[in-house]
Amino acid sequence: MPEPLNSSTRINLERATVLVLDDNGPSLDILSGVVSGFGVRTLHRAESVKDAQALIKIHTFDLIISDVQMPEVDGYEFIQWLRREGPETNRYVPVILVTGHTRTAQVFKNRDAGSNFTVAKPITPKVLLERIFWVAREERAFIECDTYVGPDRRFKHEGPPVGTDGRRKDDLQGDVGDAQEPNMSQDEINSLMKIAKVQI
Amino acid sequence: MTVRKFRPPNRLAAMIKDRGGILAKDAIAAAEANVETLRDSSLAALDEALEGIEARFGATAPGRAGEDFETLYTMTLKIIDVAGFAADAGVDEAAVSLCALVDGCADAGVWRWDAVDVHLSALRLLRNVGASLPADQRRGMLDGLHKVAQR
Numbered sequence: 180m181p182e183p184l185n186s187s188t189r190i191n192l193e194r195a196t197v198l199v200l201d202d203n204g205p206s207l208d209i210l211s212g213v214v215s216g217f218g219v220r221t222l223h224r225a226e227s228v229k230d231a232q233a234l235i236k237i238h239t240f241d242l243i244i245s246d247v248q249m250p251e252v253d254g255y256e257f258i259q260w261l262r263r264e265g266p267e268t269n270r271y272v273p274v275i276l277v278t279g280h281t282r283t284a285q286v287f288k289n290r291d292a293g294s295n296f297t298v299a300k301p302i303t304p305k306v307l308l309e310r311i312f313w314v315a316r317e318e319r320a321f322i323e324c325d326t327y328v329g330p331d332r333r334f335k336h337e338g339p340p341v342g343t344d345g346r347r348k349d350d351l352q353g354d355v356g357d358a359q360e361p362n363m364s365q366d367e368i369n370s371l372m373k374i375a376k377v378q379i
Numbered sequence: 380m381t382v383r384k385f386r387p388p389n390r391l392a393a394m395i396k397d398r399g400g401i402l403a404k405d406a407i408a409a410a411e412a413n414v415e416t417l418r419d420s421s422l423a424a425l426d427e428a429l430e431g432i433e434a435r436f437g438a439t440a441p442g443r444a445g446e447d448f449e450t451l452y453t454m455t456l457k458i459i460d461v462a463g464f465a466a467d468a469g470v471d472e473a474a475v476s477l478c479a480l481v482d483g484c485a486d487a488g489v490w491r492w493d494a495v496d497v498h499l500s501a502l503r504l505l506r507n508v509g510a511s512l513p514a515d516q517r518r519g520m521l522d523g524l525h526k527v528a529q530r
Contacts, residue, residue, distance in 0.1 A: 184403050191400025195391060205424040206460035208417050216410025218401055241391045248456055271387035279459030280452075280478035283486065301463030301471050304410035308403060315391040323383040331384070 184312040192311075196221040196238060200231045200257070201246040201277075206300070210244060210277070213304050217311070228252040228260075235261065239268045242311065247278035247289075247297075254278070255285070255292040262293040262328035271321055273314040277302055293329025295319075414463075421461035425470070428457040429502060438496050448485035451495075452478060458502070468509025472521045473502050480528035494527045 184190075197219050201207040204226070211224055223238060225231035228249060243261070247254035254276050262270060274293070279300040281289055289297060295314040298307060319330040401409075432454050436443050455477045462471035477498040484490050501524055509517060 186402065186404035186407075188403045189400045190395050190403055190406060191397040192395060192406075193400065194394045194397065201460075203457055203460050205417070205421050206457075209414055209421065209461065209463070212413035212417060213410040216408075216413040217406045218409075241394065248453065273389065273391055279456045280475055280482070282452075282482045284482075300459050301461065301466065303463060304407045304414065308407055308410070311391075312395070312403070315389065315395040318386070320384050320386050323385075325380050 184309045188312070190217070190308075190312065192218045193220055195219050195241040196223070198223045198225065198231060198234060198238075198240045198243045199245075200225045200228070200243070200249075200254070202226055202249040203246070206246065210302065213302065213307055214244065216304065217308060228254075228257045231257060232260070235265055235269050240272050242314075243269075243272055243274045244307075245274065245276055245294075247276050247281070255288045258292040258294050258329075275307075275310055275314060290332065291327055293327065295330050418464050421464050425458055425461045425465060426506070428454055429506060432458075433499060433503070436495060437499055438492075443492075444490070448481055448490075452481045452485070455481065465506060465509070468512075469505045469517050469521050470502060470509060473498065473505050473524055476521070476524040476528045477502065479525075483528065491530075494530070497527055498524060 197214055199207060199210045199214060199222065201210055207224055207226060211222060214222055223234050223240075225234055228251070231243075231245070245254045245257060249257075258274055258276070261272075261274070273295045276289070276292070276294045276297045277300050278289075278297060281297075295317070296310050298310050317330075322329065322331050432451065434440060435446055435454075436451050455474050458474040459471060459478070462474055465471065477495075480491065480494050480498060484495075501520060505512075505517070505520070512520075
C-alpha cells in the first residue's frame with residue numbers, strides 16, 4: 180500500500196491537467212478552489228457529462244474528479260463510458276468520484292463504475308489531497324473484462340471473511356486466532372534478517 | 380470470459396514527485412483559503428436550497444403529496460454539496476440523514492411524512508443555532524435523526 184500523506188510531504192501538481200465535473204455551480208466552485216489551491220495550473224471545469232466528454236476528446240488529463248448524482252447521465256455512467264469508449268490517452272486516468280450520498284440501490288453501480296476512489300461530500304481539502312496522493316501512488320493493476328473496466332477492486336488483501344474458507348487456494352484465513360507462543364525477541368527477529376551464505 | 384490485467388502508466392504518479400512543488404500542509408492551507416472566499420455564496424446557496432425544500436416538502440406545503448422522491452433527494456444533495464461551511468452546526472450530517480430517509484421512502488414507494496418533518500425541523504434548527512448548541516445535545520439530535528431515517 181502507498182505511504183500516507185504527511186504535512187511535510189512535498190507534492191507537485193503544477194504540470195497536472197485536471198478535469199472537475201459537477202452539475203451544481205456552488206459545488207463546482209468549491210472543487211475548483213480546492214484543486215487550484217493544490218497548485219494545479221491547468222484546470223478544466225464541466226457542468227455536465229456532455230461537456231466533460233467534449234473536453235476529454237480534445238485534452239489529455241492526469242486526474243478527473245467527478246460528482247456522481249447528475250441529471251440525464253450520472254457520474255457512474257460517465258466513468259463507464261470513459262473506461263470503455265473514451266480516447267486511449269484518457270481511458271486509464273485516475274478518477275475520484277465525489278458524492279453526498281450513495282443510494283442503497285447504487286452501491287454495486289459505484290463498485291463497478293471503474294473509479295479509483297469515492298470521496299464523501301462535503302469535501303474537505305485535507306481529505307481530497309490525501310485521496311489524490313493515494314491514487315497517484317497506488318500500484319493497482321487495471322482490469323479489463325466484459326463486465327468491468329477499471330482499477331483492480333481486490334486490493335486490500337485482507338483475506339476472506341472470518342469463518343469462510345475463501346474461493347482461492349491461496350486465500351489466507353481471516354481469523355488467525357490467539358497467539359500460541361510468546362513474542363519473538365529482537366535478537367531472534369534480527370537473526371532472521373542476517374545474510375547467510377548458502378551452498379548451491 | 381477474457382480478463383486482461385495490466386498496469387497502464389500513471390502520469391500523475393510521475394509528476395507529483397517532480398522537483399519543486401509545495402508542502403502538503405501549504406497546499407491544504409491554500410485550498411482552505413480559496414474555499415473560504417466562497418463561504419457567503421455557499422451559505423446563501425444552502426439557505427436557498429433549504430427554503431426551496433421547505434416550500435415544496437414542508438408540513439404546510441400544499442402539494443407535497445404529489446411530489447416525487449427524486450426531487451427531494453436532489454434538492455437535499457445541494458445542501459450537502461455546500462454544507463462544509465455549516466459542518467460545525469451538524470447541517471451536513473442532518474442532510475445526509477434526510478437523503479437516507481428519502482432513499483428508503485423511494486425503495487418502499489411510500490412517503491414517511493412524520494420523519495420528513497422531523498428532518499426539516501432539525502435542519503432549520505441546526506442551521507440557525509446548531510453551532511452554538513452543546514456538543515452532546517447536537518450529537519444526540521443527529522443520532523436521533525439517523526434512527527428516524529433508518530426505522
